[in-house]
Amino acid sequence: SQTIHQWPATLVQPVGSPLSLECTVEGTSNPNLYWYRQAAGRGLQLLFYSVGIGQISSEVPQNLSASRPQDRQFILSSKKLLLSDSGFYLCAWSEGGTNNYGYTFGSGTRLTVV
Amino acid sequence: GQQLNQSPQSMFIQEGEDVSMNCTSSSIFNTWLWYKQDPGEGPVLLIALYKAGELTSNGRLTAQFGITRKDSFLNISASIPSDVGIYFCAGRRYNNNDMRFGAGTRLTVKP
Numbered sequence: 001s002q003t004i005h006q007w008p009a010t011l012v013q014p015v016g017s018p019l020s021l022e023c024t025v026e027g028t029s030n031p032n033l034y035w036y037r038q039a040a041g042r043g044l045q046l047l048f049y050s051v052g053i054g055q056i057s058s059e060v061p062q063n064l065s066a067s068r069p070q071d072r073q074f075i076l077s078s079k080k081l082l083l084s085d086s087g088f089y090l091c092a093w094s095e096g097g098t099n100n101y102g103y104t105f106g107s108g109t110r111l112t113v114v
Numbered sequence: 115g116q117q118l119n120q121s122p123q124s125m126f127i128q129e130g131e132d133v134s135m136n137c138t139s140s141s142i143f144n145t146w147l148w149y150k151q152d153p154g155e156g157p158v159l160l161i162a163l164y165k166a167g168e169l170t171s172n173g174r175l176t177a178q179f180g181i182t183r184k185d186s187f188l189n190i191s192a193s194i195p196s197d198v199g200i201y202f203c204a205g206r207r208y209n210n211n212d213m214r215f216g217a218g219t220r221l222t223v224k225p
Contacts, residue, residue, distance in 0.1 A: 006156075043217035044157075044202065090156050094213075102147045102204070103213060105156030 002027035006091045006106030013113055019064075019078040021109050023091030026072065031093040033074040034103065035066055038088040050074060051096060086113045120203050120216025127193055128224050135219040136187040137203030143214075145206040146179050146186035151218070152199045160201075161188070193223050 006023045013019060025031050035047040046059045048066035056066050063082050067075045074091060088110050092103040120137045127133060137146070145164055149157035161172050163179035163186060170177055176189045186205075190197055203216040 044215045092156075102145070102159050102162055102206070104159070105149075108154070108156045110154070 002093075002104065004091065004093055004104055004106045006109060008109060009107065010110045011112070013081050013111065015083055015113055016080050019076070019081050019085070019111070021076040021089055021091075021111075023074040023076075023106055024072055025093045028072070028093070028095070030071060030096050032096050033068060034092040034094075035074065035076045036090040036092065036105075038090060038108075040087070044090070048076070081113045083113050086111055118203060118205055118214050118216040120219055122219055123217070124220040124222070126222045126224065129193060129195060131193055133190040133193055133197070133221060134187060135201060135203075136185060137205070137216045138185040139205060139214075140184065141205075141207070142183040143205035143207055144183070146177070147204040147206070147213075148175075148177050148186070148188045149202040149204060150199050151202065157200075157202055190221075193221075195223050195225055197221060198223050 003026045032051050034049045036044045037047055038044050048056055048058055050056050050068045053068055053071055064078050088108050090108045091106040094103045118137050118139050147162045148160045150160050151157040160175055161170050161177040163170055163177055166179055166183045167181050168179040174191045178187055180186055186203055200218040200220050202218045204213050206213045
């Protein structure tokens with residue numbers, strides 16, 4: 001069966017420090033991978049998605065970047081965090097192509113920038 | 115991108131009451147999905163709908179794919195305290211890179 005792992009679960013970082021959040025998927029190959037951000041009590045904002053190794057699409061211009069160095073690994077990074085980067089970050093995966101199985105989300109990373 | 119309008123934003127209900135929430139869009143979607151997010155966790159898929167007019171149940175949950183393909187609703191019957199959370203609708207048009215989420219309905223159930 002497929003599983004998605006996301007870490008760390010919580011992170012407190014000072015303004016101006018770098019960020020690296022990692023997400024890995026097991027039990028499938030060539031998944032679509034997504035990074036979402038959720039502000040407190042708000043909806044889900046798509047940040048990046050990837051349909052393959054090295055292929056990244058950005059939905060919203062921001063202080064963050066994403067990379068996919070391996071088929072089932074998706075990394076969210078920042079060189080210098082801003083206060084506004086605080087939030088709940090969710091990684092998700094789906095089957096590639098046009099099937100209808102929807103997204104499976106990781107358990108999230110709570111990032112607080114202080 | 116296409117906007118999904120989800121309502122209500124929040125609901126405060128008594129245990130045992132039924133709940134109804136819905137999602138509308140100005141665009142047509144080919145798949146509608148409903149997710150639930152527990153506090154501090156990622157959303158979990160509850161129900162997926164694939165055909166216009168489809169009515170699907172999952173325990174006390176029932177969801178319908180609107181005939182116009184521009185809306186969907188979720189009903190929860192006989193609510194219990196563990197129903198607390200945020201419910202998100204999601205619509206997918208052509209492929210899995212084209213999923214849009216509603217802003218969520220925050221449900222509070224009073225014992």
